[in-house]
Amino acid sequence: MVDCATLTSVTLCPTFWAGLGGGLSVLLSAIGAGIGIGISGPAIAGAGVERPEVMFKTFIATILAEALAIYGLVVGLLSVFHITDALTLAGSVRIFAGGLTMGAAALGAGFGIGTSGSALAAATAEKPEIFSRAVITLILAEALAIYALVTALLLVLQAS
């Protein structure tokens, strides 16, 4: 059993790596979701001022951005559940990698959802009939985070 109490031994401490992985997953995903909502939200409001009828449809951007935080939370919680005395250093590094993968991907996806969601709101405000086609870019941006979620889950679930 590694003693995690001192700074010199912390790099060999499984709890540290697993905790850091879970924490990064939640933190970076929340930042990604914040970016997504923060960028698309004002555009949805702007579109809603001119065309209230499209506002509800364009909310999909903020919902998808919010989902990023949920993905991060899922990976984070699973990471926490794996922090036991039986956790090895190799397993904890897997959890760290999984958390980092999820967090970093959510950060990128958040920016993508924010900008494409903002453009979706603007385009739908101008021509409401193009919503069903314009939403595809938003879904593709969300897919980036789903790829990371799958990878992160595989990494975390194989940790023990």
Add this chain to the structure above:
Amino acid sequence: METETLSHIVRDNYIIAKIRGEKGKLLERQQIHSLAEFRTQSEILGVLAEGSYGKELSELKEGSSPIETERAVRLGFARGVKTLISSSQGPARDFLLEFSRRFDAYDLAAIVVFKAQGKTWEEFVSTRQPLALLKEAELHRLYSMDDLRTIVGIVGDRALVNRVKGFSMEDLVGEKASLVRDIITGWGEERFYNYLNDKLGGFDRGSCLPIVGGTVDLANLIIILRSKLIGIPSVREHLISSSWKLHDRTIDQLLVAQDVTQALDLASSHPYYHRILSGARQKYEETKSLSFLEVASRKHSIHMSKRIFLGFPYTLGVILAFLVMKENEARNLAAIVAGVGAGMKPDQIRSLVAIPE
């Protein structure tokens, strides 16, 4: 990614989405054509009541004159721009304010022309563009003055004062009044063009310059042609010093042209402007007026604006493109209302409006 672009994505997406929504409500070509078919003003008002000018038009009294209706349309446009200004921040707000400053030149030009025509202050106020930043009290003070260079010197700069040298209020009749008007409004456009060149960079500058640069070039062309029409020898003194695609060599060639028709032939062979100026000589010979050039200039701006809307959405060019289209719509409606009020035929009215193709 450039800093300005990131700033537009994060900060200006509200206003950009709002603009897209408003753009979707602009009158289509067919609707403008239909409005020109109406025979009474009340029919036009009935169609426009539901649109973006509804608020101002609903305040018109029964039997309002075409001038009052035109003013209501202008007020509707001004309200739209002022709403955009109040909902924007940072460089986008500065940009919108600078756009509004252009209208100070239009006010100044209108003061000079109205005074030269002996019209009253009330007549001026009822037709002025309400978007200008100059206060009404200041305008009233200017209206009480009689010396052209003094009036121009208060609102304009030394360059503008020099450009109107040789003119006095007493001799501003007909084409001469139009020339001074063009010089003053051209100066306003030049000021905006210089702002774009000096203060903006990257995508913002690149997307706005084709619209504003084209306006400056065509304003210069109109000044040259009008000077030739009047027979003014020292045209260069009155020209806008900035230019976009109308380079010095072309301007020199235009200046030495013998008459308006020769200058129009030269201008219509220009590699950049030949598309909008093709057939210009024929139009001039048919109408014996240069008013078609103003419509051509607006059509060029609309063409450029439509191209900007097809490109990258996060630039100040999108805001400018919308304002150009909205301003054009307001001018078209004002022309239609005036045309219908004057009993003109639909075809004649259509020749006064710039309709996007």
